[in-house]
Amino acid sequence: MSDFRNGEKIQLTNGDTITVKQKLGEGGQGAVYKVDYNGKFYALKWYLPNYLKGLKPNYKKFYKNLEHNVTSGSPSNAFLWQKAIAITGKKSKGFGYIMDLRPQNFEEFTKFMKAKVQYDNTKVLINAAINVVEAFQALHRKGLSYQDVSPGNFFIDKTNGDILICDNDNVAPYGENLGVAGTPGYMAPEIILGKDKPNTNTDLFSLSVILFELFFLSHPLEGANCCKYPCLTTAIERELYAEKPVFVMSKTDHSNAPVKGVFSNLINLYPTYPEYLHEAFEKAFGEGLKNVNKRLTERDWLKVLYRLQDDSVVCPYCKETTFASMVKCACCKKTYPIPYKAVLNGFEVVAGNGKYLTDYHLTHGSRKDIKGTFVESKKTAGVFGLKNDSTIVWQVEYPGKPVMTYENGKVVTLIPETVITIGNNKVEIKK
Numbered sequence: 001m002s003d004f005r006n007g008e009k010i011q012l013t014n015g016d017t018i019t020v021k022q023k024l025g026e027g028g029q030g031a032v033y034k035v036d037y038n039g040k041f042y043a044l045k046w047y048l049p050n051y052l053k054g055l056k057p058n059y060k061k062f063y064k065n066l067e068h069n070v071t072s073g074s075p076s077n078a079f080l081w082q083k084a085i086a087i088t089g090k091k092s093k094g095f096g097y098i099m100d101l102r103p104q105n106f107e108e109f110t111k112f113m114k115a116k117v118q119y120d121n122t123k124v125l126i127n128a129a130i131n132v133v134e135a136f137q138a139l140h141r142k143g144l145s146y147q148d149v150s151p152g153n154f155f156i157d158k159t160n161g162d163i164l165i166c167d168n169d170n171v172a173p174y175g176e177n178l179g180v181a182g183t184p185g186y187m188a189p190e191i192i193l194g195k196d197k198p199n200t201n202t203d204l205f206s207l208s209v210i211l212f213e214l215f216f217l218s219h220p221l222e223g224a225n226c227c228k229y230p231c232l233t234t235a236i237e238r239e240l241y242a243e244k245p246v247f248v249m250s251k252t253d254h255s256n257a258p259v260k261g262v263f264s265n266l267i268n269l270y271p272t273y274p275e276y277l278h279e280a281f282e283k284a285f286g287e288g289l290k291n292v293n294k295r296l297t298e299r300d301w302l303k304v305l306y307r308l309q310d311d312s313v314v315c316p317y318c319k320e321t322t323f324a325s326m327v328k329c330a331c332c333k334k335t336y337p338i339p340y341k342a343v344l345n346g347f348e349v350v351a352g353n354g355k356y357l358t359d360y361h362l363t364h365g366s367r368k369d370i371k372g373t374f375v376e377s378k379k380t381a382g383v384f385g386l387k388n389d390s391t392i393v394w395q396v397e398y399p400g401k402p403v404m405t406y407e408n409g410k411v412v413t414l415i416p417e418t419v420i421t422i423g424n425n426k427v428e429i430k431k
């Protein structure tokens, strides 16, 4: 197929027509064009004939799956999802699909990996990690699996951690596989060893790799063992990622530890996060490598990542985000006055600007459902109150004082040993 000309009309299977405006680029699978569809701009991905040939014997299945994805709709707004299928009819036997254009504020994850783009701060990074996990959760809840995770498919807004996942062509229902195996380094060991096809469990492995890379800009299985070879052949990849994989930060096996001068990002960044994040990765790339039942699910990951959010504080000296549970600032190493925390239902939410008590803490509901906002004193920096943002009247018992009531909008001063009763929940303020 030759390129579409600007102004050329292409038919959609839904009966509508799109107009080609401009070619945006071309990859191994297809070319991408900016198109006009009913006065709005979209991206058209048009498969290259050779790519479609290579899909045989799954060609029909691939097309049917694309149709299914269009009909069933996007699992969440984190996906640049297929909106309609495009066919030309006369000129070509090929096909493609249209999706939303990627907004300019989203940068390729691979640029973050190469440190060409940086997150504005650690809070943004945690948001991005949460958004990736929630997107996978939405996908899996729809009975779909991604099957071909690679960093090239992720885009991040460095200012707020919003993410976009593209190339959803291989997303398919459980048990279905369109012939794709995955990308080396992101495929679960059992796929490389030929024991299984891509599915939800293998997605969970790939998800852990992406999360590790988000935090540490380094691959969890690429350490000293990787440096032994001048270049990676398929046989070596098989050994590193499937036959004898060793987690680079393993506490018990140091054979694949990061090499100084080669893995500087990992060596510098790893100690700046609390032990519970390390433990999660040790499980994912320890027992979870071989035993699929030991892999962290989206729920497990969210628990850890939400804890990071609740634990986060801004160091008053260097202004970097660090974690209260680490006592000293992970960045400048100074001890600083840690704000008081709200303790309830096994959660510890350290006070801070832009931090909230949510329905997640009260009833395991949504973290977007804000019930209280931490507000800093205008007079004394580092002193916080908790504003009632709920419809429930709070019963507040300051130490040694009678119970007082705080309705919506009122701010409770955070004093240790204060108990705030919110419905059936008792929130204790602690040092």
Ligand SMILES: [Zn+2]
Binding pocket: 315, 316, 317, 318, 319, 320, 329, 330, 331, 332, 333, 334
């Ligand atoms: Zn600091």
